[in-house]
Amino acid sequence: MSRILFALTPITGHVRPALPLVRALADAGHDVVVYTGTKFAPAVAAAGATVAPVVHGRDLDDATLDDWAREHGAPEPGVKRLQWDVTQHFLGPVPGYLQDLEAVVAQGRPDVVVLDTTSVAGALLARRHDLPSVQVTVTPLPVSSRDTAPFGTGLQPPRTGLQALRYRVLDAVIKRVVFRDAQRAALRLVDEVGVPRPDGFFMDWMPTFATRVLHLSVPSMEYPRSDLPGNVEIVGAVLPHGVDLFEPPAWWGDVVAARAAGRPVVLVTQGTVATDPERLLFPAIEALSDGEALVVVTTGTAEPQDVLPHPADHVRAARFVPFEHLLPMVDVMVTNGGFGGVQQALAAGVPLVVAGRTEDKAEVGARVAWSGVGVAMETDPTTDATTSRAVADGVRRVLDNPSFARRAREVAQEYAGYDAVARVVEVVEELAGTSAGSEAVAA
Structure with missing residues (x-):
């Protein structure tokens, strides 16, 4: 020993x-x-x-x-x-x-x-x-x-x-x-x-x-x-499989139904450090307000009702859902670029839209774009916030171009090896x- x-x-x-x-x-x-x-x-x-x-x-x-x-x-x-x-x-x-x-x-x-x-x-x-x-x-x-x-x-x-x-x-x-x-x-x-x-x-x-x-x-x-x-x-990558208990949130059936019906499911997450919802979460919800996609939001360090007291009809929110259960149900993940979350998405074959430049996030976004598994968006140099238009364009680009999902699946096979x-x-x-x-x- x-x-x-x-x-x-x-x-x-x-x-x-x-x-x-x-x-x-x-x-x-x-x-x-x-x-x-x-x-x-x-x-x-x-x-x-x-x-x-x-x-x-x-x-x-x-x-x-x-x-x-x-x-x-x-x-x-x-x-x-x-x-x-x-x-x-x-x-x-x-x-x-x-x-x-x-x-x-x-x-x-x-x-x-x-x-x-x-x-x-x-x-x-x-x-x-x-x-x-x-x-x-x-x-x-x-x-x-x-x-x-x-x-x-x-x-x-x-x-x-x-x-x-x-x-x-x-x-x-x-x-x-x-x-x-x-x-x-x-x-x-x-x-x-x-x-x-x-x-x-x-x-x-x-x-x-x-x-x-x-x-x-x-x-x-x-x-x-x-x-x-x-x-x-x-x-x-070290993936936290089996680390967290999974208790399906009350709205889990909506995700299952959307997946079965072919409705896009978009996950929006900001991780645990750069958590100001004005930077990404709010712009993303606005960007996808046409209701075409079901938007799942994880609020991380705050309770959902404190961040989204009146969530829109197309939004389902939880503080945390183990990604090993959620990601297989997701078509695109919108994130500010936390390294761990990005790797979990790719290990599940989920393409990405990344918007963030603080800490190491600029490097993560650059690698996402370089590898062809998603798109990286510019953010405000002072606030590191993105815009609803940028998110909408990014999500639409990933959903409309099957090369991103195909490349993400290829990288998932690499992780599995x-x-x-x-x-x-x-x-x-x-x-x-x-x-x-x-x-x-x-x-």
Whole structure:
């Protein structure tokens, strides 16, 4: 039996994909400890792991991130907000998280540290203690490459030499100007931790810190790179099948009837972070108000009656419906581009209409368009809101052009060819065995 430590950023889209991994490792007899936010403690315990509490770190409910940002003086969306988000959310909480993780290690040295894409504290902990680590990605692959545009811009790979040159210039501006202060802050953080300074841009450090990077996606949804680091492996998506109980909502029969009658069913979802309904939910409901489609809305962090006190006749709403049951009934999913939800849709063969640019969503939308499984729409640069006309055009385009559904079904077959949970467990156990062997030799 090995001791496995998960260090997870307390955001729903980062924790939920890890729960099947936690369960699989616990079921295999390993001692699994998970450090993440209090909100997720019941789910972690239900997965069979020990919960390591947040004591000194920032224990923030991700549903209140926007409120927290406003209360702490966040600028309006734009370059300054991007700079603020990186320093406040990516780098700012690291010392507190790291202090907590050190206490966990003091109680029992782990054989392997498993961390998500943004768990800087987990990466630094593993580096400080010379522990093998596995990074499981919960975003599009954030690895810089000469074959791609700078990550976060939402630009597809260059098609010409001139475009590639422009991307290199843009990359230099982003790293040397936009994030100059963040780079300095990241270097100070590394110095304080007492580990050697890594080379290059701080946003590229995470993959280099990890022993192995297991990308939770499929090749069709990731740009090819001729310079991909050797420690990166695409392993398929971790889908939360069987994680949630399914109690059909009162209107479930309407969905079944629509499906049987050939009436389009459109799912509209905004995930758990960027949840302002003015951005996407309300425009989508208005866009589909002709009643031709049955619109299913998931409100995520709020009760449906609080968001839609008087829903239109063509709308059915619930706070949450397990996607494994809902998506097989859906013709198109309209989303702001959360990585996990998009992958669940594609694993079910559902084409997409994506409208969102915050967090990693611009990159998700770009990959949706690039792979041919849906369309990506522009949003307001200040509010990140779309328009009803844009949604209507996007849904009509996907419904009228069968190539999107055909391509989504092809990608679904690709997802079905992977067993991400089994592969992650295999890699973790391999590293744990190596780590335990090294400890024994040292002793």
